[in-house]
Each structure stands twice: as C-alpha cells, then as structure tokens.
Amino acid sequence: MPQENQHIRNFSIIAHIDHGKSTLADRLLEKTGTVTAREAQAQFLDNMELERERGITIKAQTVRMIYRALDGKEYVLNLIDTPGHVDFAYEVSRSLAACEGAVLVVDASQGVEAQTLANVYQALDHDLEIIPVINKIDLPSADVEGVRREIEEVIGLDAKEAVPTSAKEGIGIQDILEQIVRKVPPPGGDPQAALKAIIFDSWYDSYRGVVMLVRVFEGTLAPKQRIQLFSNKREFEVQDLGVFAPFSRPVTKLIAGEVGVVVANVKDVHDAKVGDTITEVGRPTDEPFPGFKVVKPMVFSGVFPIDAKDYDNLRDALVKLRLNDSAFTFEPETSQALGFGFRCGYLGLLHMEIVQERLEREYELSLITTAPSVVYRVTDTQGELQEIDSPAKLPPVQRIAKLEEPILTCHLHGRTDDVGNILKLCQDRRGVQRDLKYIGTRRVQITYDIPLAEVVFDFFDKLKSVSRGYASLDYELKGYAEADLVKLDFLLNGEPVDALSVIVHRDHSYQRGRELCGKLKEVIPKQMYEVAIQAAIGAKIIARETVKAYRKNVLAKCYGGDISRKRKLLEKQKEGKKRMKQVGSVEIPQEAFLAVLKVED
Amino acid sequence: MSARPFGVYVHFPYCAVHCPYCDFAVSTERVIPQERYTRAVLVELALRAPSFAGLEPRSLYLGGGTPSLWDAERVADVVTAVRARFRLPADAEVTLEANPESCEPARLAAYRGAGVNRFSVGVQSFDPGVLAKLGRRHGPEAAERAIRAAAAVLPNVAVDLIYGARRSTVATARSDAERLAGLPVAHVSAYALTLDPEVLAEEVPLARLRRQGRLPLPSDDEVVAQARAVRAALRRAGIRRYEISNFARAGFESVHNRIYWASESYLGLGVGAFGCRYEEGREAALRWGNHRAPAAYLATVEAGRLPTAEEERLGARELVEERLMLALRTRGGLPLSELPPSKRSEADALVRGRLAVLREDRLVLTARGMEVHSAVVERLLP
Numbered sequence: 011m012p013q014e015n016q017h018i019r020n021f022s023i024i025a026h027i028d029h030g031k032s033t034l035a036d037r038l039l040e041k042t043g044t045v046t047a048r049e050a051q052a053q054f055l056d057n058m059e060l061e062r063e064r065g066i067t068i069k070a071q072t073v074r075m076i077y078r079a080l081d082g083k084e085y086v087l088n089l090i091d092t093p094g095h096v097d098f099a100y101e102v103s104r105s106l107a108a109c110e111g112a113v114l115v116v117d118a119s120q121g122v123e124a125q126t127l128a129n130v131y132q133a134l135d136h137d138l139e140i141i142p143v144i145n146k147i148d149l150p151s152a153d154v155e156g157v158r159r160e161i162e163e164v165i166g167l168d169a170k171e172a173v174p175t176s177a178k179e180g181i182g183i184q185d186i187l188e189q190i191v192r193k194v195p196p197p198g199g200d201p202q203a204a205l206k207a208i209i210f211d212s213w214y215d216s217y218r219g220v221v222m223l224v225r226v227f228e229g230t231l232a233p234k235q236r237i238q239l240f241s242n243k244r245e246f247e248v249q250d251l252g253v254f255a256p257f258s259r260p261v262t263k264l265i266a267g268e269v270g271v272v273v274a275n276v277k278d279v280h281d282a283k284v285g286d287t288i289t290e291v292g293r294p295t296d297e298p299f300p301g302f303k304v305v306k307p308m309v310f311s312g313v314f315p316i317d318a319k320d321y322d323n324l325r326d327a328l329v330k331l332r333l334n335d336s337a338f339t340f341e342p343e344t345s346q347a348l349g350f351g352f353r354c355g356y357l358g359l360l361h362m363e364i365v366q367e368r369l370e371r372e373y374e375l376s377l378i379t380t381a382p383s384v385v386y387r388v389t390d391t392q393g394e395l396q397e398i399d400s401p402a403k404l405p406p407v408q409r410i411a412k413l414e415e416p417i418l419t420c421h422l423h424g425r426t427d428d429v430g431n432i433l434k435l436c437q438d439r440r441g442v443q444r445d446l447k448y449i450g451t452r453r454v455q456i457t458y459d460i461p462l463a464e465v466v467f468d469f470f471d472k473l474k475s476v477s478r479g480y481a482s483l484d485y486e487l488k489g490y491a492e493a494d495l496v497k498l499d500f501l502l503n504g505e506p507v508d509a510l511s512v513i514v515h516r517d518h519s520y521q522r523g524r525e526l527c528g529k530l531k532e533v534i535p536k537q538m539y540e541v542a543i544q545a546a547i548g549a550k551i552i553a554r555e556t557v558k559a560y561r562k563n564v565l566a567k568c569y570g571g572d573i574s575r576k577r578k579l580l581e582k583q584k585e586g587k588k589r590m591k592q593v594g595s596v597e598i599p600q601e602a603f604l605a606v607l608k609v610e611d
Numbered sequence: 612m613s614a615r616p617f618g619v620y621v622h623f624p625y626c627a628v629h630c631p632y633c634d635f636a637v638s639t640e641r642v643i644p645q646e647r648y649t650r651a652v653l654v655e656l657a658l659r660a661p662s663f664a665g666l667e668p669r670s671l672y673l674g675g676g677t678p679s680l681w682d683a684e685r686v687a688d689v690v691t692a693v694r695a696r697f698r699l700p701a702d703a704e705v706t707l708e709a710n711p712e713s714c715e716p717a718r719l720a721a722y723r724g725a726g727v728n729r730f731s732v733g734v735q736s737f738d739p740g741v742l743a744k745l746g747r748r749h750g751p752e753a754a755e756r757a758i759r760a761a762a763a764v765l766p767n768v769a770v771d772l773i774y775g776a777r778r779s780t781v782a783t784a785r786s787d788a789e790r791l792a793g794l795p796v797a798h799v800s801a802y803a804l805t806l807d808p809e810v811l812a813e814e815v816p817l818a819r820l821r822r823q824g825r826l827p828l829p830s831d832d833e834v835v836a837q838a839r840a841v842r843a844a845l846r847r848a849g850i851r852r853y854e855i856s857n858f859a860r861a862g863f864e865s866v867h868n869r870i871y872w873a874s875e876s877y878l879g880l881g882v883g884a885f886g887c888r889y890e891e892g893r894e895a896a897l898r899w900g901n902h903r904a905p906a907a908y909l910a911t912v913e914a915g916r917l918p919t920a921e922e923e924r925l926g927a928r929e930l931v932e933e934r935l936m937l938a939l940r941t942r943g944g945l946p947l948s949e950l951p952p953s954k955r956s957e958a959d960a961l962v963r964g965r966l967a968v969l970r971e972d973r974l975v976l977t978a979r980g981m982e983v984h985s986a987v988v989e990r991l992l993p
Binding site for chain 2: 537561567570574577578580581583594
C-alpha cells in the first residue's frame with residue numbers, strides 16, 4: 011500500500027559561505043514556480059537584513075516547493091536551509107537531522123572548504139543522501155573535473171553524477187531537482203504511530219507567541235491536539251499548523267515525513283528548545299529524538315550603555331533579543347569604569363557581533379561592548395571550584411590554586427602552500443598539533459588543540475590572512491586544561507579600568523601588554539590632558555604609552571556672529587563625543603574596549 | 612537696580628582690497644556710496660532702536676571692512692545719531708578701526724572731531740614676509756607710522772596682530788609683540804590665523820588654499836609656541852591678557868568687546884552686522900544677522916524694512932552654553948554659581964589638571980586651559 015508520504019523529499023543545501031547557496035535556492039524556487047523571478051530578486055532565504063549583509067544564514071528557514079518531475083508525478087520538496095557559521099554548529103546538526111538528503115554545493119574554482127567538509131561529515135553521520143553540485147561553472151577559473159576529483163578524494167563521495175551548475179546563469183537546475191527526486195529517499199514514519207517531531211528552530215512572534223519549526227518523524231500533528239515537550243514535560247495545545255510556500259500558509263495536519271510550523275500557545279522560546287522532541291499527551295513516544303542538548307554560550311562580554319539613562323532600554327532590548335535567541339544569555343553586571351550593564355553570553359564571536367549590531371541598529375542604543383572572555387575554571391586554595399566568565403571576577407592570584415581554560419579541537423583545511431603559515435599561527439596561539447593529513451597534492455587538513463581564548467582573539471581573521479583567504483576552520487569544544495594564566499589590567503592616568511582587563515597566558519603577557527597599550531594609544535584621541543596608558547600584572551607595570559594632550563584648538567576672535575557659529579561647533583563636537591565613555595578624566599571611544607580583538611601580531 | 616548695558620556695532624563693509632583671511636562682510640566697490648550707506652545705517656538705527664529701549668548704552672564700535680575709508684563727516688553723523696538716540700554718555704568708548712594706509716594725521720584728527728575716542732589699527736605683523744602672505748599692502752614702517760600717528764591724536768590706541776600665519780615663526784611673533792610693546796599702544800588683540808571652515812562666516816581665499824593643500828601653515832605646537840612668545844613679550848611690557856586673544860594696559864580693556872563676553876545685548880547696524888537682544892529675565896534671546904551683500908542691505912533698508920538675513924532664537928540651553936563659552940574666555944572667568952551643578956566634579960578635575968583655577972568662587976582658565984578652551988567648554992556643556 012503506497013504511503014501518504016512517498017512523494018515528499020526533505021533536503022538541505024550545504025555550501026561554504028560565498029559558494030552560492032542562496033542563489034541556488036532562489037533558482038530552485040523559481041524553477042518550481044514557488045516564487046517568480048521578481049520575488050526572488052532579493053535572495054529569498056536570507057531574509058534578515060544582517061544575514062543578507064553578511065551573506066550568511068543565521069536562522070533556519072524552510073520552504074515547500076511543488077515539483078512535477080520528468081516521471082510525470084508531483085513531488086513535495088522541502089528545502090530546509092541551515093545556518094552557515096561555525097558558531098551555529100548545533101543548529102546545523104538539528105536541521106540536517108530533519109532531512110533525508112543534502113545538496114552539496116562546491117565552488118568550481120575554490121574546491122572543498124573545511125566548513126563544507128564538516129557539514130558534509132555531519133550530513134553523512136545523519137545518513138543523508140548527498141547530491142554534489144559543482145557551482146559557478148560560468149567563471150573562467152572553473153575547474154569542474156578537478157573539483158569532481160577533489161570531491162571524490164577529499165570527501166569520498168561518488169562524484170560521477172555531480173551536476174555542473176551555474177546558479178547565477180540558471181544552468182543545471184532541473185538536473186538538481188531530478189536528482190533530488192530520484193536519489194533522496196522518501197521519509198519513513200507511520201502517520202498513525204505515536205507522535206514524534208523535532209524542533210529544529212523556534213522564534214518569538216509578537217502576534218502568535220513562539221513559533222516552532224518542526225519535522226514530524228512519526229504520527230500526525232493536528233490542531234487542538236495536546237502535545238508535550240520531551241525535555242521539560244510541559245504540555246500545550248496545538249493552535250495552528252502551517253508551511254512556508256514560500257509565505258506562511260495554514261494546513262490542517264502535518265504527518266510523519268512533513269516539515270512545517272507549529273503554534274501552540276508557547277510563551278517562552280526557552281520552552282521550545284532546538285533539538286527537543288514533541289510528542290502527544292496520553293500517547294507519548296517511547297524515545298525522544300536523539301542528540302538533544304542545551305546549547306551553552308562559549309564567549310562572554312560586558313555590554314554597557316554609554317549613557318547610563320539607557321540602562322532600562324538596554325535591558326528591554328536584551329529581553330526581546332532573548333525571546334528569539336535561546337543561545338543568548340545575559341545577567342546584570344557592574345563595572346567600576348562603565349557603571350551598570352550586563353554580562354552577555356554568546357555562541358561565538360559572530361554571534362556576539364550579530365547581537366551587538368542588532369542592539370545598536372534595531373534598538374538604537376549606543377553601547378560599549380567589552381573584550382570577549384571565555385569561561386575559566388578556578389579552583390581556589392580552599393579547594394572550591396568556580397567558573398568565571400569575566401576577568402573582573404578572577405580572584406586575587408594568591409587565592410588561586412588552579413586555573414583552567416577551555417580547549418577547542420580545531421579542524422583547519424588549507425592549501426599545501428600555506429601549511430607553514432598555518433602551523434606557525436597555531437603554534438603562536440598555544441596550539442598542540444594532533445593531526446596533519448595531505449589530501450591529494452594541493453590540500454592539507456590539520457587538527458590542532460587550541461585554547462578557546464586564543465581562537466576568540468582574531469584567530470579566524472589571522473588564518474584568512476596567512477592563507478590569503480583559502481584556509482578554513484571548524485571546531486568543537488574538547489574540554490578544560492590547566493594553564494599558566496594571568497590577568498592583565500590597564501590603567502588610564504593611574505586609574506585601573508576594569509572593563510579593559512583581559513586574561514592572557516603568562517608567556518604572552520608582556521607582548522600582549524605592549525601591543526594593547528599601543529592599540530589603545532591609537533584609538534584614544536588626543537584630549538585636554540595627557541593620557542598615560544599602562545598595562546599591569548598585579549602591581550607591576552609592564553608597558554606604558556602616552557597619548558599627548560592636544561596643544562590648541564581655535565584661539566580665534568569671538569564677537570557678534572562668531573558666537574553662534576562657535577557655539578554650534580561646540581554642540582557638534584559634544585554630540586560627536588556621545589559615542590565615547592568618560593572614565594575618570596579620560597574619554598574612551600567604544601573601539602578601545604575591543605582593542606584586544608584588533609591587535610596586529 | 613540699574614538697567615542692563617548694551618553696545619552698538621556699526622559695520623562699514625567697504626575696503627580697497629579684500630584681505631584673504633578676513634571673513635567679515637566686505638565689498639571692494641571702486642566708488643564707495645558714502646552718503647547712501649550712511650543714510651541706510653541711520654534708517655536701520657531708527658528701525659531697530661525701539662527694541663533696545665530700557666537698556667543702557669555703553670559703547671559704539673565702528674568696524675569693517677575699512678571704516679577709516681568712511682568720510683569723517685559721515686562718521687560724525689552716525690556717532691551723533693547714536694548718541695542722540697540712546698543718550699550715550701559723553702565719555703563712552705567710541706572705537707574706529709583704521710587701516711595703516713589711511714592713518715594720515717589730519718584724517719585721524721577729523722575722526723576725533725567726529726566723536727571717536729579710540730582707534731584700532733590693523734597692523735597684523737611687522738614682518739614683511741608675513742604681511743605679504745596675509746595679502747596686506749602696508750609695510751612694517753607704514754604700520755609703525757600709523758600707530759604713532761593714531762597715538763598722537765588719541766591716547767587710546769589698539770592694535771591687531773596675527774600669528775600662526777604662513778611665514779610666521781616664534782621669532783616673528785615675538786618680535787612683532789616686542790615692537791608693539793615699545794610703541795604707544797594701550798590694547799592688543801593677537802589672533803591665531805583661523806581658517807577652520809566651521810568658525811568662519813564664509814570660505815575665505817586662504818581657507819580655500821588650505822583645503823586644497825596649497826597653504827602650508829605652522830603646526831599646532833608651533834602656533835602654541837608663537838602664542839606663548841606673544842604673551843610673554845606683552846606681559847613684560849605690562850600689557851595684560853584679559854581674554855583669550857586680547858591684552859591691555861590696566862584700564863584700557865575694550866568696553867565694547869567685553870559686552871560680547873559678558874553675554875549682554877548688542878545692536879548691530881550695517882551690512883553683515885550681528886545684533887543680539889536678551890529678553891527680560893534673560894531666559895531667552897534673539898540673535899540676527901544682516902544681509903552680507905551691500906546691494907541687498909541697501910535695497911531692504913531703503914524700502915523701510917529690516918535688513919535681517921538670518922535670525923536665531925536662543926533658549927535657556929543655548930544661553931547657558933554661550934555663557935560658559937564666553938565667560939571662560941575671560942580673565943574674570945565663570946561664577947561657580949552659573950556652572951551646571953552636574954559639572955562641578957568636571958570643574959574640579961580641570962583644577963586638578965591645572966587647566967583652571969578657582970578664584971573667589973569663579974572658575975578661571977589658566978593659560979594652558981585657554982589654549983584648549985573649546986575642549987574645556989565642551990566638557991562643561993550641560
């Protein structure tokens with residue numbers, strides 16, 4: 011007996027940033043008549059302004075397409091778009107879990123990148139059928155056969171049928187659709203069984219409450235159904251079900267194998283965690299969908315309003331952001347230098363930048379973000395273990411018995427030409443080599459254990475620059491290791507500015523202190539007073555720079571009409587300083603607090 | 612309680628040549644319409660005078676332009692009219708700006724006869740190189756002769772100097788100040804050449820050259836050193852600084868200019884002149900500027916209308932800002948009672964940093980503080 015879900019294909023697209031995922035998605039939507047070319051002109055899937063600017067996907071998206079294949083039958087193709095950055099690796103894994111197949115996009119001139127590789131391995135772990143596509147064949151530098159070989163050598167996939175494509179020119183699109191229909195298996199699952207669906211994304215909508223993006227594996231979701239979330243056993247009633255095609259439209263049920271949205275009067279996005287299983291009250295499924303975990307922030311920074319009056323607005327904005335972002339955390343923090351603010355937690359630096367930009371753009375707040383810190387484990391002399399996410403919280407050195415820091419296992423993928431540079435960078439960042447494999451004649455895969463704190467500090471940018479953009483990085487948390495770390499403090503005119511403190515390895519502390527003093531000198535503008543910048547470890551000053559006071563400004567006449575012009579100039583200058591924080595007698599621009607991220611080696 | 616004071620400024624826009632650093636309203640028409648312009652100024656006086664009723668006049672200042680090109684009889688008409696209109700006291704300060712080229716003894720005596728009791732001579736420098744680069748036509752000897760001629764007519768002679776110009780050095784600045792100190796001069800205004808577009812009324816030719824990168828000027832450090840040299844030389848001669856750019860022998864401080872720095876009202880008459888009238892209670896004020904083009908000015912006034920080209924209403928905030936900005940330019944400083952209360956700690960920091968001192972409950976900038984006056988004021992703005 012033919013099952014009701016045999017015509018469904020659930021797939022995602024795996025691609026490195028810039029390899030053309032969004033353009034390909036647009037072509038698929040066009041070819042299936044889901045959207046018109048005009049609608050697709052603004053790449054449809056990346057619908058967040060920030061995402062479009064950065065060319066990456068932050069939130070998962072889905073779209074349902076109807077495709078009449080060459081066999082004359084109609085198929086429902088669900089494209090599940092995955093986030094595209096290493097910060098969101100867990101979300102990627104959950105999106106992949108919702109699919110049976112994946113289209114792997116490889117750039118015809120760039121070849122396979124580490125990020126892609128990591129996602130391909132994840133896809134293979136989920137037993138997805140992978141359809142390789144060689145994109146951008148219209149470029150003069152395209153090397154289709156070379157890339158085909160590379161896919162076979164590097165990934166171990168059969169690339170004989172890899173589709174030569176130009177998403178930009180619309181070449182190869184139908185072949186891709188046909189291969190999806192032919193090769194991606196239809197979903198299994200019994201619509202009559204007990205309900206088992208996983209949440210692979212969720213967000214807060216001010217009209218409907220929490221919206222959950224789900225994949226049903228067993229059973230059927232229907233309105234009025236009582237459902238239960240496996241992790242916290244909370245119960246809700248289904249209000250609405252829908253699919254995106256590409257705009258949201260209601261449906262009366264979602265059966266095993268289908269993908270769609272569920273609205274069930276969930277008020278808090280933290281109740282609808284990505285990866286959690288939905289089942290039904292009264293007839294729960296035996297086992298939850300495997301692989302659920304609560305994602306925890308890896309990187310923390312202080313966020314302070316430049317104007318103390320904005321504190322309440324900042325809190326409101328953070329509350330709103332958290333509604334939509336279960337990985338983001340915040341709690342109140344007080345800094346002697348910056349006053350009242352919040353300690354925020356992020357998945358990684360990209361996530362941090364996104365949050366920061368949204369706060370400034372969408373909520374129009376002028377903020378100071380302090381240098382990111384990882385979570386250290388401190389064992390004090392009493393034997394007590396404590397986790398600290400801010401240099402300011404580090405106990406005095408004489409009370410510390412053991413200090414541990416998080417270590418990442420980093421997978422780096424680059425060209426053989428750049429191996430020396432990449433290894434040097436990893437060594438400089440206190441890395442320990444675990445593996446080095448040449449793949450073919452041109453590529454190398456390097457595995458290093460590197461402290462997270464070292465990766466946080468512009469490692470990725472450095473990697474790109476030492477490899478002329480070719481190397482890529484993927485990582486996972488390995489664990490904690492003891493390290494000889496010290497707190498580096500900075501003083502401006504003799505006053506310690508707690509928000510500038512960083513924790514660094516003792517071996518690097520003098521160099522970092524000098525570099526940071528130099529960087530602070532660059533970014534702190536000349537002011538009325540000379541500004542002495544000092545780096546200190548404990549009571550010992552290890553580096554010093556001076557920002558000279560400026561010598562004069564306008565010793566001109568001031569009569570009659572001069573008065574208005576001069577006053578307006580002063581008002582303008584004062585307005586310009588609004589993005590500076592005055593600490594003691596020193597005006598510090600926002601970028602000074604992130605100077606630690608910008609130090610050139 | 613005595614009425615609040617005000618000063619009268621009359622602008623005479625005509626010049627033989629337009630100096631390339633000057634942003635005042637200037638016209639270089641070949642034939643100066645002496646009668647017509649004078650009539651217009653008198654009409655404007657009649658139009659504007661009523662709004663200054665109740666205030667007490669203190670000074671009259673004839674600036675330019677080159678008011679020493681104004682016929683003495685016409686100047687007499689203006690001085691007489693202002694005196695009559697406002698009952699200006701007999702000993703009130705009446706200044707006329709004079710160019711060195713027009714300082715012939717007979718002419719100066721005629722101005723004295725017209726009621727002028729103070730001359731301000733635009734010397735700028737005694738260095739031929741600096742003068743040439745400033746576009747001035749007189750040489751050092753003419754400047755010295757002019758000062759002596761003015762002093763022979765009136766005891767109260769003021770002189771303008773410019774430093775920080777092309778070719779200016781610490782040596783030229785010092786020698787200019789020393790040379791002045793040896794002359795019968797009661798008052799000196801010493802200005803750093805200012806080509807900053809935001810404080811100029813229009814882009815003057817030197818500012819344009821500067822913008823185009825074609826005018827190398829001394830560095831800020833060098834300009835500060837020149838200013839210090841000027842100050843030191845004047846101080847040695849007993850000419851004391853009483854405002855950022857102004858110095859005087861005791862008792863010869865400019866009455867008129869102190870009206871601006873004390874945030875009092877002033878009536879501006881003539882092309883491009885500015886006036887400002889504080890309301891009773893001083894919670895608000897109106898500042899206006901006249902047409903800068905003589906043709907527009909004359910036509911408007913002759914049609915019986917006010918020649919106002921721009922107008923600005925100043926509220927409490929603007930007045931506080933200006934008060935801070937202007938009072939801190941002066942040796943008297945700002946009464947602490949007028950400092951925004953939230954800025955008290957800022958003022959203490961200025962004192963600790965030696966940019967200011969507290970003197971009899973007033974915040975007074977030190978010499979170092981005056982060099983960075985803008986930055987100091989910006990910190991104190993509410």
